Amino acid sequence: MQAKFTVQIDSFKKISKISNAWSGEDYKALLTLMDFDDDVDAMDAAERREMCLMSLSDLKPEDAAVVVLTHLFPKLSRGKVEQMSRDMLNESSWEEYPDCLYHERFFNAYGLLREAFNGKFAKPTGAEMTLAVSAAHAEDMAIFDISMHSAIVRLLASGQGDDALINRLYEDQIKGKHFPESKGIVWQLKQIADNGVARQFSLVSSSFWLENFEQMDAFEAVSHADAEE
Incomplete structure (x- = not known):
């Protein structure tokens, strides 16, 4: 069953490298x-x-x-x-x-x-976002405890409309019960706050998947968790 959410985009920043990627x-x-x-x-x-x-x-x-x-x-x-x-x-x-x-x-x-090599290679384009996700009922937020990556990626896909590339490439996974590719779409994901019916998340990904959100402040979306094994 799809749960309904309101998503507030708290911040969006383009990046060309990830902090502490190299040790x-x-x-x-x-x-x-x-x-x-x-x-x-x-x-x-x-x-x-x-x-x-x-x-x-x-x-x-x-x-x-x-x-x-x-x-x-x-x-x-x-x-x-x-x-x-x-x-x-x-x-x-x-x-x-x-x-x-x-x-x-x-x-x-x-x-x-x-x-x-002073720019010999292409400049990578990524994005950092923080999201505030809220639902009508606290139990709807449980999907993020079951499979946070998959649930967040489905949420982002829902917020972009059916014609977005992510929905065309991963339609079966978005609608289905398993989304192993979700960790290749959202590379880094953290829950940074939990207030019952609202949670805040930070994430890092390619701007290839996130550029549609740069000019958004908020959106309505649906999502669900992967099936539990």
Whole structure:
């Protein structure tokens, strides 16, 4: 059964990188992949980052992309990684790659490589939003306890109308009982307040999915949870 909600958009901000997407351990792993000789363990996170960017910039852009993607997608074959790295130079892979579950990692890859190569790579376009979601009955909010990602993505899809791309691409999942792709559409999601019949959420995604909300203040929508296993 579909529950009805009122959604207030508290904030909307375009972003080109996600805060804290890369850790000191990530930089260490990248330097190791590039056969960096110095003692990486002796460096702090800032030094590792600086050395990582310098080392990436010493490579050809496609070779640097291979290093970054090898780290981000360790289960993929070398051949697949090389193909993906070539595609990155001409495509917006954070929104165009067929499997949306890869999109957040591509977004982070573009951010790092763009920094290393002074804009050689396309500028990734993302968005941060905070939403206040309210319902007539507190029990309607339970869908966010069952499957928060799926319920929020269905809510966002409902707020955009039937002709929106998300509704055309994922009609079966939006109407159905399981939506595994939801975590590839909304990359980061947190509930930051719960007042019974109202909750507040923060989320990060590609502007590819969220751009329709930039000029909105509020909307009415329906949603439901995934079926419990």
